[in-house]
Amino acid sequence: MKSSLHPDWDSDRETRSILLRFVAFAILVANLVLGGNEGAMTTHHVVVVVYLGISVASVATTRFLARNSWLNTLFVVLDALLVALLLYAHILGGPVSENHNLTTSGLVVAFILLVHIGLKLDRRLVLVFSGIVLTSWVTMLAITAARHPADDVASLLASFLNQDLGLTVSFGFTAFAIYLLARDHDRTRREAIKADRRRLNLSRFFSPFVVGELQERGDALGLQRRNAAIMFVDLRDFTSFAETAPAPELAFVLGEYRQLVSQTIFEHGGTVDKFMGDGVMAVFGHPKPTEEDADRALACALELVDALTDWKRHSNRNGLPALHAAIGLHYGTVVGGVLDSGCHSEFTVIGDTVNVAQRLETMAKSLATPLVVSSDVISHLHSTVPYAAWVKQPLAMLHGRREPIDVWYIGRRDSGRTDNPYETEGRQTATQRSDFQSVPRAKDVDTA
Template identity: 30%
Template sequence: MKSIAKHWPRIAVTLLPLVFALLHAVGVVRLDVLQRLDDIIYDARLRATSPKTLDDRIVIVDIDEKSLAEVGRWPWGRNKLGQLVSELFDQQQIALLGFDVVFAEADESSGLVRLNAMAQNEFKDQAGFSERLRQLQATLDYDAVFASALAKRPVVMGYYLTSDRHGHSTGVLPTPIMSQADLQGRAIRSTSWSGYGSNIAPLAKAAPMAGFFNSITDGDGVVRSLPLIAEYKGDYYESLGLSMFRALAGHPAVLPGFSNERFLSRSYQGMDRVLLKQGDKSLAIPVDERVATLVPFRGAGGVDGGSFRYVSASDILAKRITPGSLKDKIVLVGTTAPGLLDLRVTPVGETYPGVETHANLISGLLDGNVLLKPDYALGYDVVMLVLAGLVLAIGLPLLSAPRAVALSVGVLLALAGINFWLYLSYGLVLPLASSLTMALTAFALNMSYGYFVESRSKRELAQLFGTYVPPELVDEMVKDPDSYTMQAANRELTVMFCDMRGFTKMSEQMEPLQLQALLTGVFSRLTSLIRANRGTIDKYMGDCVMAFWGAPVESAEHAHLAVKSAMEMANAVRDINHEHRAQGLPEIGIGIGLNTGTMCVGDMGSNIRRSYTVIGDAVNLGSRLEGLSKAYGVDIVVSESTRKLAPDFAWQELDRVRVKGKEQAVAIFWPLAPAERLNAEAANELKTWANFIKTYRSQNWDQADVLLLNLMRMNVKKYLYQLYSERVASMRLLPFDPEWDGATNFETK
């Protein structure tokens, strides 16, 4: 213990890489280079351990360059595709057919539409033409020909899901495999989409089983995962690979599987496996938090890759393949032609056929060989980091250089060995880059750097927080620097957003230097009030200032101080406008939003620029409330959570609102004055207003009008009363709604 105490500065330095690695692991400070290194390790390990053997159960019928040259450019007539399907089932006797192609538009290549139009117009008097056309109808309706070939056969069609602002949708979706009710009230984080491109109705009716063929592209542009289940408008649909696997397994039901809550928080929402259940038998397919699975690539892709047999579609159509040579095979129809744009970048190839990713997934499902990045990967990473970091932090300062090297090498080998063993034995893909980098960096720092003295720590603390918090708070902090950190943490704070009104008009009327001087003067006065009330300046955003109370120095009165600061700022703006009128300058207005709640506070940003800031839903709500101040004609809008913690003020309830991005209605208030300064007249007005709000929410419009009339007599210039007068007049035209909760919805930010 004496040795540890003696070397504590070196121990602290050695622990620094551990701190940053943990921040990266939990997502507070994302280091892209570590994620990229993890991807490189995964890709190299996958290539080294893939079987590189042929799976003769699965065959890919390839719409290749040869097929396009012989049959014609894509898309082919559906009569050709019907011929292809019939040949595969009747002559080759395949077991299952899947299409990595979508047929989202009707096929009019036969000219049937034009012929029907001619029969009704220029040749309508020629009975022979119409009769002959009727006889040819069945052969010229290529979609019907294709649908007939698909009907009553084990076929899985393909389609794609998409997201755009308009939610475009074409074709017919298959029946969903799960609904929200199956999730037992949980909100899983599967991929979610707003549109789709699916097959036309005749084909969807003939072959009702279908699966989407979307993949997941990682940040480096590489496809490593395929979602098994995706969400569209509250329903859940299966992928092409899962749909084909279920068809082979006898169409078992699909159920969600959740982790054992004995070992996890009850708030955990993750779905960690897809359950296929048929009678008393069930099969669990492990999935990650996106309900996706890593593709178990067998090896290089393409015709010469050696993982799957490729057969040219033109050879099937031309009957160049011996009948029965594909008997009982699982067949996927796809393309490797570059012009058809279905080539992907994968860990095993930069021009990898998209259809082969689905073949690999089906092969892995058949073999029970599914790679998985489990939901507890974060916990594993943290445990490995902490164990390795503590061993190095305590061991390295106490050892000689050769032994320190041996310890570091041993830790690196142990980290890599455990990780590879879990991968090879259980198919678990767990992070490794952060722990390896942490161990190497800890060794380098321990050998290279000394320690930081206490006085320097204090100066750095003052430098870090000096631009955010008042000097008197910095003085408190430097007395005990170990109690303060910029590491992110969840705390109950009060946040303020203050926006200057009329800034755009001023910017049009004033010279840039004059505008700069005006803004500087206004913000300086408002900032001084925030700091005088122990507030922390977060940032300036154009004509808006953001601040918060309760961090880095904790304060039980953070809500009270924030409200007090807001009221003083509103009074200061009135004084500023009085001065502006005297100087001939434009007047300004402000809107302030205050909210109290749990927020994540800490040092955040990028490796280029960082700041001490707050984030979270409570922060977003504070921003939304600031935007509502103009709608209600007030300068301050405060949430109910802040009002409850600031009882020393007199409050007027403005409304209950449901802001953009929030489903739950929130009561909002306007602080009128400190409670002890409220006069009898104002108190009577508040009492009348409280009765009005109660009457308004009960939809008693006659009584509401009477109360509003009294309120306008008390304060005829108050915009709030005029606003509700218009609302009552509008609501009176509507029938009584027992479901109405009295809230106003705001769809804009």
């Protein structure tokens, strides 16, 4: 299995594997040239030629068919059979004797090829290679022991339990150690991939700073009850715009809007709970509460008022529909955390505070103001109320709620609704034509 964390790691590992393969080939050639293989020259010639062919085919497969697992397994089986053939040449190829002429170079090839398989970090391939080699090796030693003249079982065991068997056991222990390393690598890789997926999932909701701290501290993200500031952001007349806009332009406008809002929320340490079409729900104070949650939430809301106003003006200059934004902000007790539903984990916040914040955003639309804030937010500020054209409205009634609440909103002379909901400074609007004349490219739109 390839690692999904860093593709270059797989490439570097394959390069080392190829180098080891040709080191083994060089040892085979040197062993053949230097001699010392009396009685097994023909076998060594066959091994060298066949191994060269396997090596070339393996390199080509790695280059062009890297994900073909059955071919990789085939090459491992062929390597193991070649090692068994070398062992046969030394153990069974000659006359029966106590010394089976297992030369150092011949043993090195077996161990180098084992390391070569181990570099693939695939425990299945390690088992295949070592299983074939060990089975062949032990079988040939048993056959050799049976061929020795023996008067009793003790003599037969003595012929079998010799130095050659010690080499076999050494090979087996080495294979077992490499198998354990490959298994540990698999486990580490799975944990790393799991952590990477968790980070990507958390990054959908939290700022990079919060994600890093959550991973470092390992904070539990189960449902918890605590105080937090809830903010809803929505666009006026977006539904009318969406009904007439071509899909590419709709995606362009919505993408710019979401990026602007989420980036501003993250910069103030907030959490994006969810996107709902043109609506954005944000939380300040969960999963990491601070004493300045209300301050940060209000500062974020005021910055969003300015940022979305600038965005509307830039849209005007580029012939795009300029949509007004409405923001509702409330502070209170919520229940929030990450709900794991098996295949999908989602951060969520529930409670009456959420409902009030959403109704305040609806009130902002009816008041034609960009921002409505509850008195609970103001009362929980640790600093003075930021300067703005505040208008206080006591005992405001919210839809679906019996008890009225005191609210603050920004009164602006230019915030009222116009006859043209998409201000384009003299250009045709979406309500004045069936569709847009052109879809702007991203580089033509100033989003600064």
